[in-house]
Amino acid sequence: MFRNYFLFTLITTLFLLSQACKHDPVFTLLDEDTPLTPIDTTGGPDTTLLTSDCDPDTVYFVNDIYPLFLSNCAISGCHDAETHEEGIVLSTYEDIIESDIIDIWDPTDCDLYEVITETGGDDRMPPPPMSKLTTAEIAMLVTWMEQGGLNNACTDCDTAAVTYSGTIAVILDAYCTGCHDHSTPAGDIDLTQYVGGASFEGVADVAEDGRLMGSLLFETEYIGMPQGATPLPSCLIDQVSAWVDAGYPDN
Ligand code: HEC
Numbered sequence: 001m002f003r004n005y006f007l008f009t010l011i012t013t014l015f016l017l018s019q020a021c022k023h024d025p026v027f028t029l030l031d032e033d034t035p036l037t038p039i040d041t042t043g044g045p046d047t048t049l050l051t052s053d054c055d056p057d058t059v060y061f062v063n064d065i066y067p068l069f070l071s072n073c074a075i076s077g078c079h080d081a082e083t084h085e086e087g088i089v090l091s092t093y094e095d096i097i098e099s100d101i102i103d104i105w106d107p108t109d110c111d112l113y114e115v116i117t118e119t120g121g122d123d124r125m126p127p128p129p130m131s132k133l134t135t136a137e138i139a140m141l142v143t144w145m146e147q148g149g150l151n152n153a154c155t156d157c158d159t160a161a162v163t164y165s166g167t168i169a170v171i172l173d174a175y176c177t178g179c180h181d182h183s184t185p186a187g188d189i190d191l192t193q194y195v196g197g198a199s200f201e202g203v204a205d206v207a208e209d210g211r212l213m214g215s216l217l218f219e220t221e222y223i224g225m226p227q228g229a230t231p232l233p234s235c236l237i238d239q240v241s242a243w244v245d246a247g248y249p250d251n
Contacts, residue, residue, distance in 0.1 A: 054154035059144040061093060062153035062233045067174035068137055069096060070226055072126045075178030076186055081228035091229040093151045107145035116141070157235035159242040163251045164194065164203075168243050171236050172203065175226050186227070194250050207248040213241060 059065065069090050073079045079090040089095045096102065103110035115125035116133050124132065133141075144150075162168070172180075172191045180191035185200045196202035206212040214222030216237050224231070231237065243249075 054156045058152070058154070059140050059147060060152050060154050061144065061150060064140055065144050066093070066230075068133070068141065070175050070229060071173065071178045072130065072133065074226075074229060076184060078126070080179070091226075093230070097149070102145055102149055104145045104149040107142045110145070112141065113138075153233055155233070155235050157238060159235075159238050162239050162243045162246075164243065164249060165251065167239055168203070171232070171240065175232055175236075179227065204248055204250070207244050213244055216240060 054060070054063070074081075074089070074091040074095075077083050078085050079088050081089050081091050081095075088099050088101070090099060101111040101115075103112075107113060115123060116138055118124035126133075176191045179186040180189050182190050182192055182200075188200045189202075189206060190196070190200045191203055191206075193200075193202040194204055196205045203212070206215075211222060213219075215225035216232060218224035218231055226232070232240075
């Protein structure tokens, strides 16, 4: 009897051990090695994750996170599709997921968190002389990962109270000036300036001749902007459009 019990225990233990080493799909379903598949590979937000009311406790990829990547990472000479420094492109949601730098199971132990919180040396991203992300921006990235790293968006869209300084400059700063600033004005267009100068054009110039809206709408005769990336959320395009239609005032 005792021997049988011993054998039974031994066999059960061996069985359990063999199961533990096996990659049973039930146990690996939420394994952190499981690649996170992009929710929407065409680039835009997953329409099932598009809500009209912006929940203050939710971090939205399209509204909050994507501008951070576009203005700090997916810029010319860094991680845009053309440069792909270190083989890393961060121009679209799909690129960000595939780059493997985020971890929704352990947000504070992933490559993204490591480089944005690095204090010294060349490892810090974005590298000097660009400034470090703010504590609030880092916290927002962590929350976004904790909430699943979704390709979500919300659309509290107000096109009535649009001003140049309060709306347009903020949009351009978030999505465009990584390539179109004063030191590296891509295509000789500096989108930090309302009016152009001798060697560059400003916002009013591209608003006037239709290039601003043409490129934002990815119209065929224009070069789609942001370059190599996904179009801006429709609400922001509508806000720029309302401002251009109003005669692009410098207000
Ligand atoms: C990754 C870098 C990058 C980003 C981000 C970017 N641009 Fe550009 N943009 C360029 C380059 C490079 C050119 C010049 C392309 C050429 O002439 O071949 C250009 C050209 C343009 C043009 C002229 C287009 C045309 O058809 O002649 C406009 C207008 C423009 N950008 C606006 C924007 C706006 C608005 C944003 C933000 C929503 C933006 N860009 C974001 C790189 C960028």
